[in-house]
Amino acid sequence: MPQPDTNCCESWFPGRFHATAARPHRPPRAAPANDNDNDNDNDNDNEEPRMAISTTTHLNFRGDARAALEFYRSVFGGDLTAVAYGDLGMPKDLPDADKVVxxxxxxxNGFRIMAYDVPGGAPAAAAPTATTRDNGMTLTGERFFVSVRGDSADAVxxxxxxxxxxxxxxxxxxxxxxxxGFGMLTDRFGVTWILDVAAHAG
Structure with a gap:
């Protein structure tokens, strides 16, 4: 079973696909000793507005990204977007042109996942490792699992x-x-998933 490369990828096309980084953590500001303290008033005026961020699992494949995304859409529903290297200017006769960038x-329902195909010149992927359960403990050499949680045992x-x-x-x-409800599996593309039900749900 092929194993996805778990190395993060850099943006191949800056300005076209990009992520917004979160602000660094800033400790709470101490209350001013004097309400008329102009320096503190100026600091508050310069405070950056808070922003919402999102986290999405990004899976890295070796030619299987399109098939994996189509499979995940068949499981979870939703809309699929797949852009090939050739769509963004790579010559069509190159081996990677049809792969997903x-x-x-x-x-x-809240499900979201991203994926791409690592280009052919990248270093070889690490050897796959199996994940097992023994006496209620998870034994693995993998760096990550994908977790999906719902409120209904039947729906999950x-x-x-x-x-x-x-x-x-x-x-x-x-x-x-x-x-x-709880279960773990490694899917046909080598990705390990945890599916469970929120503890308060029935």
């Missing part, structure tokens, strides 16, 4: 059934001591 699936179970097609099951989906 930018891809994502976004759904109204339906997602599990679709995602499990062609997968290696690490722990079968079902009730656990801490949640009405």
């Amino acid at each position: 930018f891809g994502q699936v976004t759904a109204d 179970g339906a997602l599990w059934d679709r995602l499990a097609d062609g997968a290696q099951v690490v722990e079968k989906y079902g009730p656990s001591p801490w949640t009405p």
Whole structure:
């Protein structure tokens, strides 16, 4: 089973696809000793507005990005975007021209994932490692899992059934001591997922 390269990729086309970085953490400002302190008033005037940020899992493949994104859309629903290297100017006769340089699936239910194909000249991917469960503990050499959580055990179970097609099951989906539904699997593309139900849900 192929394993996705987990190295982060840089933007291939600056200005076309980009991310906004979060502001560095700033400790709370001490209350001014004097309400008429002009220096503190000026500091408040210069305070940057807070912004919302989002975090999205970005999967890196070796030629399987389009197939993986199509599969994830079939599981979670939503809209698929896939832009090939050739769409952005790479000569069509080059080996990477049909591979995905930018891809994502976004759904109204909150699911969002991104993926691309690492270009052919990149270093070789690390050897895959298996993830297992033993006595309630997860044993792995992987750096990350993809976690999907919902409020309904039946609805999450339906997602599990679709995602499990062609997968290696690490722990079968079902009730656990801490949640009405929990399961782990490594899908057909080598990505390991955790599906569970919010603890307050039934």
